[in-house]
Each structure stands twice: as structure tokens, then as C-alpha cells.
Amino acid sequence: MRPQSREISQLPSLRWRTGSASPGEVERFSRFFAPTLKEGPAEASAASHRLLVRAGFIRQLSAGVYSLLPLAVRTMSRIETIVREEMAHAGAQELRLPSLLPADFWRATGRWELMGAEMFRLTDRRGSEYCLGMTHEEIFCLLARDELRSYRDLPQVWYQIGTKFRDEPRPRFGVLRAREFAMKDAYSFDLDNAGLDRSFEAQRSAYKRIFARCGVPAVDVEAFSGSMGGRESVEFMVRIPAGEDTIALCPRCGYAANLEVARSRLPPIEDSVGGALERFATPGVLTIEALASPPYNVEPWRQLKTLVHVCDSQPVVAVVRGDHPLNEAKLQLATGASELRPAQDEAIFQLMGAHAGSLGAVHFSNRARVLLDEAVVGRTNMVTGANVDGFHLRGVDVDRDITAEIVDLRTVQAGELCPRCDGVLELDRALEVGHIFKLGTRYSVVLGATVLTPNGEQTPLVMGCYGIGLGRIMAAAVELLHDQDGIIWPPSIAPFAATVLTLGPEAELQELAERAVQVLLGAGLDVLYDDRDVRAGVKFKDADLIGIPLRVGVGQRGLNAGGVEVKRRGEREPRLVSVADLGSLAATLREQVA
Ligand code: ATP
Numbered sequence: 281m282r283p284q285s286r287e288i289s290q291l292p293s294l295r296w297r298t299g300s301a302s303p304g305e306v307e308r309f310s311r312f313f314a315p316t317l318k319e320g321p322a323e324a325s326a327a328s329h330r331l332l333v334r335a336g337f338i339r340q341l342s343a344g345v346y347s348l349l350p351l352a353v354r355t356m357s358r359i360e361t362i363v364r365e366e367m368a369h370a371g372a373q374e375l376r377l378p379s380l381l382p383a384d385f386w387r388a389t390g391r392w393e394l395m396g397a398e399m400f401r402l403t404d405r406r407g408s409e410y411c412l413g414m415t416h417e418e419i420f421c422l423l424a425r426d427e428l429r430s431y432r433d434l435p436q437v438w439y440q441i442g443t444k445f446r447d448e449p450r451p452r453f454g455v456l457r458a459r460e461f462a463m464k465d466a467y468s469f470d471l472d473n474a475g476l477d478r479s480f481e482a483q484r485s486a487y488k489r490i491f492a493r494c495g496v497p498a499v500d501v502e503a504f505s506g507s508m509g510g511r512e513s514v515e516f517m518v519r520i521p522a523g524e525d526t527i528a529l530c531p532r533c534g535y536a537a538n539l540e541v542a543r544s545r546l547p548p549i550e551d552s553v554g555g556a557l558e559r560f561a562t563p564g565v566l567t568i569e570a571l572a573s574p575p576y577n578v579e580p581w582r583q584l585k586t587l588v589h590v591c592d593s594q595p596v597v598a599v600v601r602g603d604h605p606l607n608e609a610k611l612q613l614a615t616g617a618s619e620l621r622p623a624q625d626e627a628i629f630q631l632m633g634a635h636a637g638s639l640g641a642v643h644f645s646n647r648a649r650v651l652l653d654e655a656v657v658g659r660t661n662m663v664t665g666a667n668v669d670g671f672h673l674r675g676v677d678v679d680r681d682i683t684a685e686i687v688d689l690r691t692v693q694a695g696e697l698c699p700r701c702d703g704v705l706e707l708d709r710a711l712e713v714g715h716i717f718k719l720g721t722r723y724s725v726v727l728g729a730t731v732l733t734p735n736g737e738q739t740p741l742v743m744g745c746y747g748i749g750l751g752r753i754m755a756a757a758v759e760l761l762h763d764q765d766g767i768i769w770p771p772s773i774a775p776f777a778a779t780v781l782t783l784g785p786e787a788e789l790q791e792l793a794e795r796a797v798q799v800l801l802g803a804g805l806d807v808l809y810d811d812r813d814v815r816a817g818v819k820f821k822d823a824d825l826i827g828i829p830l831r832v833g834v835g836q837r838g839l840n841a842g843g844v845e846v847k848r849r850g851e852r853e854p855r856l857v858s859v860a861d862l863g864s865l866a867a868t869l870r871e872q873v874a
């Protein structure tokens with residue numbers, strides 16, 4: 281063991297606090313558990329997965345199930361602190377509800393079936409069924425039902441920070457999409473929609489501040505509500521290539537929506553005057569492209585594409601323009617189905633009398649529900665399948681020949697016009713980090729959660745719910761900011777704000793390093809003190825890999841020049857700073873940490 285200055289070595293615990301108002305904490309690297317690795321896991325395709333493993337933050341236990349090591353616990357607790365502060369600011373109160381949840385309540389709302397294979401289910405020794413909580417609308421609503429009596433008790437906004445369990449079909453990217461993960465979920469209870477709107481906006485603002493403070497810029501976009509139900513929802517999206525969602529954005533007016541609900545405007549089309557319906561042979565032509573090629577030469581925008589889906593076990597025929605992709609989320613919304621899948625070949629043939637490639641909805645409506653995309657309304661001289669294999673129909677006048685419900689069914693494409701202004705839409709990959717919903721009375725009505733109005737009547741509680749993935753914020757920060765050497769943490773969620781490295785075994789370096797540690801602690805920074813008996817190069821590499829914002833190297837070279845070598849993570853070269861000046865530098869960083 282190298283000699284240590286009395287100041288530090290005499291302290292009884294590994295961790296101590298200085299005497300100042302909001303002092304930082306220090307950990308000695310020689311005894312701190314941060315197992316860094318040269319290589320990330322071979323299967324890691326996302327930068328955050330690879331780097332969080334390499335830098336000693338997380339370890340995988342099984343598919344989508346991770347242990348958080350001390351560095352990750354520190355970062356997660358910083359994120360939690362920010363979330364708690366902003367929830368308190370928005371008037372929300374912290375609760376902690378169980379994860380082991382009886383099936384009955386889920387059956388009551390229909391979600392025991394609806395959640396399908398994503399729900400982890402188990403049976404106790406008496407044969408009672410349970411699930412592990414994947415979300416808590418039912419459970420919070422029950423608490424509200426049993427405890428809230430009158431409009432005087434409202435509004436209430438309750439939240440918890442806890443573990444959620446979801447048997448994801450594709451757990452991947454490390455903690456970005458795990459099967460067991462940390463979430464903050466909040467639930468608001470109001471007397472009416474106006475109250476819900478206020479609670480919703482308070483949460484929206486809190487979310488914006490949370491993401492800004494975490495150094496993870498997120499855009500709020502219009503979103504699809506899926507299995508939650510309700511009338512409106514907003515997602516918070518971080519624009520990164522690893523994101524599994526696509527969002528449409530208008531750079532001119534700021535319109536932003538998930539592709540699942542995004543809308544756009546199309547330039548009007550002048551069709552040539554339509555004629556009579558006429559069937560023609562198209563042997564072997566099964567695609568839009570084939571019909572667009574010689575000898576047929578029917579441009580995709582003059583074709584109708586007809587697709588068959590099974591929506592909650594009912595067949596539904598959907599028609600869009602040949603060059604427009606059908607949007608399954610919109611189809612699901614329009615049909616109100618809780619489950620939707622493309623129909624099998626056999627079922628298509630039975631319903632339509634032809635196979636995929638020759639389908640059409642002309643004079644069809646009595647055999648299944650037909651939905652028609654808004655963008656083809658009023659079109660004439662179109663071409664579509666004849667519902668006879670190897671034949672198409674030309675001269676289709678959509679309004680005359682197709683009887684259908686008219687809805688928005690197409691997926692917006694880059695370059696189309698913004699629905700709100702004359703801007704042009706861009707598409708971008710994005711990762712959902714938060715999602716907030718106006719649930720309304722969907723849960724309170726079925727669970728009987730009512731309160732007394734001022735007029736003495738019972739009225740169902742009007743609910744909102746608000747989720748944010750804490751592990752996802754941690755991983756998103758890494759996705760956003762890293763380089764070939766490792767992670768570059770936003771100071772506010774870094775596991776340590778600063779690290780002090782001894783760059784040699786000499787006692788005077790040790791002493792100076794410990795002075796530097798004290799200065800940083802005094803300024804309120806958490807410090808990883810790298811006192812290990814390893815080469816300087818190893819210490820530099822680890823500091824960069826772990827991504828600590830401020831690195832203070834204490835070596836002979838600096839000492840001779842009268843200071844220490846300071847480098848902000850992400851900067852190339854260190855600069856010489858006297859220990860006296862380290863205090864003001866630390867104070868500046870402290871402001872970014874707070
Ligand atoms: P996704 O579309 O990514 O599956 P979701 O719509 O299922 O997300 P919500 O039910 O709204 O997500 O959950 C709220 C938040 O919880 C999400 O915004 C996300 O930050 C986080 N989250 C959801 N699923 C996971 C997961 N498998 N691993 C880590 N975080 C998750």
C-alpha cells in the first residue's frame with residue numbers, strides 16, 4: 281500500500297462529507313466496484329448497450345434483465361432526484377404500489393386478455409392468478425375508488441418510481457428495451473375534462489423540464505394511445521438512430537407527430553375524365569410496380585391498393601392509393617380493434633374470391649367492413665384488382681364504385697406538405713422516453729371509481745396517466761453523447777461530476793491529489809478519486825470510458841509547472857490549473873450539475 285495523507289486515511293468510512301453547505305461525496309477507485317472491460321458484448325448493436333457494459337455500469341443476467349452496478353445506481357439516482365423534484369413541483373405525491381397484482385382487476389378492464397404475451401403471469405399456492413405489474417392504471421384507479429369521496433378531494437396526482445415487468449417480443453439494446461425496468465408512472469384524478477387538461481399540461485411541462493435537466497433533449501409529439509385507450513396522448517421523443525419509432529416533423533411550424541398518427545397534405549390530382557368500368561387481363565401481375573411497368577404503364581398514384589386485415593377476429597378491407605403505405609396503427613384506431621394482423625392467404629381467398637395481388641373493393645361492401653383512405657376520395661379513372669386472379673379493373677370512379685367508410689389510413693412520407701402550414705415534412709428515427717395520456721373515464725367507469733359532484737351526484741373520475749423510463753433516459757443520454765473512447769455524460773446525471781487521478785506513486789502527488797479532492801468536494805461535486813496503483817494510461821482510459829465530466833490529473837509534470845492537469849470530457853487536451861483556481865472551475869460545473 282502506498283502512503284496516504286492523514287487527512288483521508290484516518291477517516292473511518294470509505295465515504296465522507298466535508299463541512300460545507302452542500303458537500304459532495306467521494307469514492308476511492310481502489311475500493312469502488314466499477315469493472316471496466318476492453319470489449320463490449322458481441323451481441324450489443326446499440327452504443328449505449330456496449331458502453332454501459334464496458335464502462336462497468338450494467339451486467340446482463342438474462343435476456344432483457346440487467347443488474348445495475350454502483351455507477352449505474354448513481355446515475356439512476358440522479359435521474360430519480362430530478363424526476364422527484366419536478367413531480368413535486370407539478371404537485372404530484374409519491375406513493376409505492378405493489379408489483380404483484382391480482383388478475384381480477386385486470387379482468388375487470390379487459391386488459392388481462394388484451395395485454396397478451398407481454399404480461400408476466402403467475403399462480404400462487406392457492407391457485408389464484410397474478411401478474412407482475414407492467415403498468416398501474418387499474419391499481420391506482422382502485423385506490424382512488426376506495427379513498428376519494430368528493431370533488432373536494434380533487435385533483436389528486438399520484439406517482440411512484442418502481443420496477444415494471446414486460447415480456448417484450450424483442451428485448452434488445454440493453455436497458456433501452458428491457459423486460460424488467462425502472463419507470464416513473466403518475467396518475468391524475470380530476471372531476472372533469474377541464475381539470476384533466478390542467479393536470480395533463482402540468483405533467484407535460486414537468487416532462488419537458490425533466491428531459492432538459494437530464495441533458496436529453498426530447499420533442500413532444502402527437503401519439504397513438506394503443507392499449508391504454510383515451511382521447512389524446514403525447515410522446516416525448518429523443519432523435520437518435522437507435523430509436524425504434526419514426527416521427528414526422530415540420531421545421532417551419534414545429535408540428536411533430538409519431539408516424540402512427542402523423543398527417544400531411546397532398547397536392548390535388550386532376551384525373552382525366554372517367555369512363556366505364558372495364559375488366560382487363562393482367563396475368564402474373566401481383567404488385568403495384570408490375571402494373572406500373574410496360575405493357576400496362578399504370579402509374580402507382582392511379583392505382584388502388586387493397587389489403588385485408590383481421591381486426592379482433594373480423595376481416596376488414598382497407599384501400600389506399602398505390603404509392604401510399606397503409607398505416608396499421610391508423611387502421612386499428614379506425615376499427616377500434618384491440619388486436620390487428622394481416623389476414624392469411626386462405627382467409628383472403630375465401631373472403632375476396634382472389635389472392636393478394638388481384639384484390640379490389642369495387643361493389644364489395646356487403647361482405648366485410650371496407651375502409652377507404654381520404655386521399656383517394658373523388659378520384660376517377662383508377663385501376664384496381666378485379667377480385668379474380670389475373671384480372672384488374674380500369675375506369676374506377678372511387679365515389680361511384682366503392683362503398684366504404686372514409687378515414688385517414690395512409691402513412692405520411694418525407695417531403696409531403698405539413699398539415700398546418702406550407703412547410704415540408706421531414707421524417708426522423710426517434711426513441712420514446714416518455715408517454716402521457718388523457719385516459720378520461722375508461723378505467724373509472726368499469727371499476728366504479730366515482731366521486732360526489734357539488735350538486736350531490738356521483739360522477740366517474742377523469743384520469744390521466746404519465747410514464748417515463750428511467751433506464752431509458754440513462755441509455756438515451758449515452759446514445760446521444762459518446763465518442764470512440766467512451767461515454768460523455770451530461771453533468772447533471774453523471775455518476776460522478778469529477779475524477780481526480782494520481783499519476784505516480786510519490787507522496788507529494790498523493791497529497792496534492794487529496795487537496796484537489798477536497799476542493800471539488802467543497803464545491804459540492806461528487807468525486808471518483810482514482811488512487812489505484814495502475815499505470816496513468818489505464819486511469820485516463822477508464823476516466824474517458826466512464827465519461828466523468830471533469831478530469832483532474834495530478835502528476836509530476838503539472839506539479840513542476842505549479843498545478844494540476846484539467847480536462848473536460850470531450851475536450852482533446854488538458855490545461856494546467858492551479859489547485860487554488862480549481863475551486864472556481866468546480867463551482868461553474870456545480871451549476872450544471874444542479
Ligand atoms: P415502447 O413503444 O418503446 O414499447 P411503450 O409505449 O410500451 O414504449 P409506455 O407503456 O408508455 O411505453 O411506458 C412509459 C415509458 O416507459 C416509455 O416511454 C419508456 O421510456 C419506458 N419503457 C417502456 N418499455 C420499456 C422497456 N421495455 N424497457 C425500458 N423502458 C421502457
Ligand code: MG
Nearest residue numbers: 398446448449
Ligand atoms: Mg412497449
